[in-house]
């Protein structure tokens with residue numbers, strides 16, 4: 011089936027089997043391997059991407075369902091000059107990653123929330139809910155909470 | 171340029187990491203395994219023909235098909251049969267006798283011995299097509315009685331291997347304790363503890379890609395021991411080692427579970443050679459939950475004796491270990507528990523016995539802590555039971571028995587020689603940090619308030635072993651100085667999230683006195699570093715750190731020798747400082763390392779370096795509130811005081827300690843693989859059925875360190891990273907028992923799920939008639 015995905019601003023005209031999940035199409039057809047598969051059944055969140063701004067588990071959605079949509083993956087977080095986003099910087103500064111396998115999923119779910127509401131930094135409970143949504147086996151999560159908080163507070167200061 | 175916290179972070183946060191599944195090799199095929207749903211049975215037939223008819227399927231084989239495969243005119247033609255799984259006889263942890271006659275076939279030949287064991291493999295142009303093929307394979311397994319619990323299997327009513335006992339190994343540490351000791355002691359307590367089978371669950375499952383090129387193979391695998399994998403794969407293929415190169419790219423966690431040559435790896439390498447095409451296997455999570463190695467798996471019985479003052483007299487630990495269906499490293503692993511049974515106490519008599527029993531479960535293997543959590547949990551639970559028996563504060567009982575700092579090196583009755591320690595120092599710091607007296611007062615207050623939730627405080631003092639066993643305490647590597655000022659470090663380790671690329675260049679830069687950016691690390695590649703052991707047993711900071719420190723000394727010595735020759739002065743006159751050589755008597759003779767290399771040619775040093783075994787230790791304290799109506803445990807506080815000697819990178823060690831505490835909480839409260847009587851794990855809903863801690867389950871955790879250098883290594887570093895798995899579980903369990911004050915603490919077996927806690931909350935309390 012012919013579909014078009016706009017991934018990180020770039021148009022990908024694709025011919026995909028209807029059964030292929032979005033994660034596989036991003037990884038294999040678009041060769042964007044930053045999106046990881048940790049469980050392929052919707053529990054871990056490593057495969058998180060933004061579809062039209064909404065956080066989605068790309069292992070649970072078919073690529074054909076996203077025809078015409080705009081998809082953002084971890085590769086699309088850096089600025090135009092390749093500089094890391096505030097959130098990416100905060101993850102590194104707070105040691106919010108060890109093996110880094112879960113990291114793209116946490117980055118995407120937090121980016122989606124931050125972009126939807128730049129006042130997120132005022133609300134620790136909502137940040138905690140974000141951290142609860144994914145699995146990480148290495149860090150014990152607290153550094154991830156601190157990283158998202160740090161980036162959210164930075165965003166808060168920049169917001170009007 | 172942005173300054174990254176760790177060098178790894180740049181690629182890993184930008185989506186540019188390179189894990190095995192990310193590697194693009196043209197023409198690569200995907201392998202999918204067809205797995206038995208029966209735990210124990212006779213394989214009657216396998217029919218792969220329908221799979222071969224599926225479009226996109228390149229081939230499908232059962233073990234029998236591979237045995238019959240005609241030899242092709244290729245270097246693998248010497249292989250008449252699919253080789254068995256190599257069993258890693260390593261450092262006294264496993265034995266050839268245990269394996270003899272019980273070989274692990276890479277694909278089932280006659281008998282299925284664990285649920286999920288592969289009966290066939292299908293290779294397709296992509297994963298979807300290979301799975302289409304796998305769905306068409308039919309096979310028949312005639313069920314046999316499943317041996318699920320070690321106690322049942324040990325009776326040998328049904329042997330897993332005809333004519334051989336299910337008991338694969340028996341062993342002991344220490345001397346048997348005379349009956350009179352137990353008879354005459356003022357207090358003797360007993361306990362029975364189950365250490366459930368756990369799933370290590372790195373977020374990246376196992377993955378391997380094997381690419382043949384002429385008569386060579388390049389293997390990419392998320393792995394802890396690339397040289398072992400090279401050696402074992404080469405041996406399986408009957409090849410010399412130098413024709414196989416193993417590269418470890420980014421690895422998404424391991425926790426002990428990625429150091430073996432698994433059956434799937436043997437099959438994939440074999441097929442890549444046979445087909446002369448690259449083949450990969452990317453394990454999926456459901457597969458991993460079924461057939462990745464398990465951790466722990468012990469049924470323990472203990473006896474602990476003390477005099478009326480609470481001085482320990484004797485400790486006896488009996489271990490019945492569930493080692494899974496095939497003897498592998500896990501057979502000898504319970505000996506680690508036996509050797510560490512003494513713990514941090516000056517108990518004069520300690521005796522531990524081990525019986526490793528084969529069962530119809532997937533193979534047991536090291537998981538973070540690997541034998542030491544089982545030792546610490548058994549002893550620390552027993553210590554609390556003893557404190558209650560003697561009506562003594564559990565902190566005081568420990569204080570009276572900890573091995574004093576002046577007694578090191580300390581020879582334990584179970585054959586360990588502890589290198590250094592200040593066990594009481596860690597205990598006191600933990601008590602102060604948690605505000606032990608404050609929580610005891612709160613506990614007393616709640617005791618008088620019938621509406622208050624019961625609260626408990628649990629202690630756990632542990633000592634662990636790091637670096638490995640004798641014969642495995644060395645590592646290989648070296649340094650190379652370039653004309654451009656760069657310094658390249660190489661070693662046989664492999665990172666799976668521990669930040670080696672950051673820590674080791676910093677260590678080398680510090681030792682040589684040069685800027686960090688000049689140093690880079692190459693590891694996890696047998697093509698770059700010919701020999702190596704790898705990263706396991708908390709050995710990397712301790713052993714590899716010492717090796718790289720040693721290589722710095724070699725490099726400095728060589729640089730001084732060269733400068734002396736060049737300047738025609740005695741070598742004693744040449745000094746090294748901050749990356750330069752200088753003549754102590756001639757201020758004008760100064761040369762940077764890079765200029766020295768330009769003048770005198772390539773400078774490369776390589777060596778093997780060995781450290782002693784080290785014994786990190788610490789005390790963890792948990793404060794728990796228990797809801798007797800819901801059976802839930804709410805951890806209010808966890809304090810972890812660890813001593814891993816000299817710390818190379820405080821933030822990385824902190825991260826390791828914190829993360830491992832959360833895994834320790836997982837073992838105590840949530841994790842465990844339930845098995846049906848038929849030997850099938852009851853994990854039908856995947857990760858919804860195996861509860862990994864999420865952020866909701868993480869209490870406020872405070873990690874602190876004391877610092878007692880190891881005398882066995884020039885850096886004084888001991889292993890870090892496993893402390894939480896070792897120290898935390900008993901602290902949590904003891905806190906729950908302390909809250910509920912149950913008469914029979916054995917009712918509380920991990921994981922302390924709401925069901926377990928709810929039942930225990932209804933059982934007789936201490937002092938009540940049972």
Ligand code: FES
Pocket residue numbers: 046047048049050051052053054055056057058067068069070
């Ligand atoms: S891979 Fe999609 S949620 Fe785990």
Ligand code: FES
Pocket residue numbers: 106107108109110111112113145146147148149373422423667
């Ligand atoms: S950093 Fe390894 S799983 Fe999160």
